[in-house]
Amino acid sequence: MYECTSATPDGGPLDTTYPGEYVLRMSAIDRAGNLTQREVSYRVVEPALPTVGLSMPEPDGLDGWYRTRPLFALEALEGNTEVASVHWRYSIDGGEPTEVRREGPRAAFSPPLDGTYELTYWAVTRDGRAGVPETVTFGVDTTPPNVEVRAPRGPEVAALALASGQYRQGEQLIADYACDDATSGIVDCRGTVPSGAPVPTDTVGLREFVVEATDAAGNERRIVVAYEIVPAPAPGEDPPGEDPQGEDPPGDPGADPGRDPGQDPGTDPAADPGAQPAPAAPSADRRPAAGDTSRPAGLASTGLEVPWGLAGAGMALLLGGVLLIRRRVR
Numbered sequence: 001m002y003e004c005t006s007a008t009p010d011g012g013p014l015d016t017t018y019p020g021e022y023v024l025r026m027s028a029i030d031r032a033g034n035l036t037q038r039e040v041s042y043r044v045v046e047p048a049l050p051t052v053g054l055s056m057p058e059p060d061g062l063d064g065w066y067r068t069r070p071l072f073a074l075e076a077l078e079g080n081t082e083v084a085s086v087h088w089r090y091s092i093d094g095g096e097p098t099e100v101r102r103e104g105p106r107a108a109f110s111p112p113l114d115g116t117y118e119l120t121y122w123a124v125t126r127d128g129r130a131g132v133p134e135t136v137t138f139g140v141d142t143t144p145p146n147v148e149v150r151a152p153r154g155p156e157v158a159a160l161a162l163a164s165g166q167y168r169q170g171e172q173l174i175a176d177y178a179c180d181d182a183t184s185g186i187v188d189c190r191g192t193v194p195s196g197a198p199v200p201t202d203t204v205g206l207r208e209f210v211v212e213a214t215d216a217a218g219n220e221r222r223i224v225v226a227y228e229i230v231p232a233p234a235p236g237e238d239p240p241g242e243d244p245q246g247e248d249p250p251g252d253p254g255a256d257p258g259r260d261p262g263q264d265p266g267t268d269p270a271a272d273p274g275a276q277p278a279p280a281a282p283s284a285d286r287r288p289a290a291g292d293t294s295r296p297a298g299l300a301s302t303g304l305e306v307p308w309g310l311a312g313a314g315m316a317l318l319l320g321g322v323l324l325i326r327r328r329v330r
Contacts, residue, residue, distance in 0.1 A: 052134075056136070063217075074107045083105040084104075144221040169201060
């Protein structure tokens with residue numbers, strides 16, 4: 001052999017810069033000048049991208065919902081020895097996405113909140129090649145639905161009549177309640193009677209009003225309201241604890257409730273601490289005693305009030321004049 005040549009020296013690396021078909025040409029010449037040429041073809045393929053498997057537990061709720069927070073496992077598939085990190089990105093109810101990276105070929109993820117999730121995951125190799133992202137969707141609802149009972153009301157809320165939690169026998173009582181669920185939605189809401197229907201009040205005693213709600217994930221809530229039906233008052237009888245309306249207390253309607261009934265309306269001992277009570281009126285057959293200035297019984301009133309002391313003095317002068325005239329006549 002005299003000469004052997006090739007574009008790639010013997011023992012040198014072949015060109016694998018880009019994927020595709022390559023040809024290696026070689027030639028050899030011996031000392032007699034004989035030439036031999038040969039071509040060898042080879043193919044460069046693109047390396048496989050890393051892939052990650054997602055392990056998801058079976059949903060424990062209805063229609064694919066999770067009623068408890070699941071734990072997902074992400075792991076590079078067999079043969080992906082070059083995986084350097086696992087990545088995922090999630091959004092809740094269409095909100096802003098959150099991206100997470102974990103070093104190594106495996107990771108775990110648990111949804112932090114209730115809601116509808118879109119989860120995208122992929123892997124990246126040591127030389128920076130990223131795998132093809134894959135996406136799954138799922139829902140998490142760990143919260144029972146809300147139930148609001150407005151009527152009948154229990155002891156914890158003031159009722160429409162009487163004491164809290166009590167209704168009169170025969171009173172019209174209309175059920176009023178509602179159910180809602182912020183995540184998966186309400187699929188069933190029912191009570192002892194439908195909302196808007198009358199609640200029986202014909203029998204006296206303790207009663208229970210029950211409302212049950214179920215959401216789309218299968219979460220349930222049961223509310224029990226305890227209330228009491230009390231006897232209705234007899235016709236014309238005021239209910240216990242209620243004052244009659246429009247009635248005055250017995251006695252004089254215009255009388256002062258704080259005044260003694262035997263007290264003269266024109267006097268008020270409380271207003272004048274030094275005032276003396278008025279003297280009692282003399283009887284019809286009582287004659288005035290000496291020095292008694294009260295008006296004799298049987299004397300008609302002329303409307304002119306004369307002091308009795310002055311009247312007595314006048315009568316004394318009259319009697320004295322009569323005696324004087326009699327002496328002169330003798």
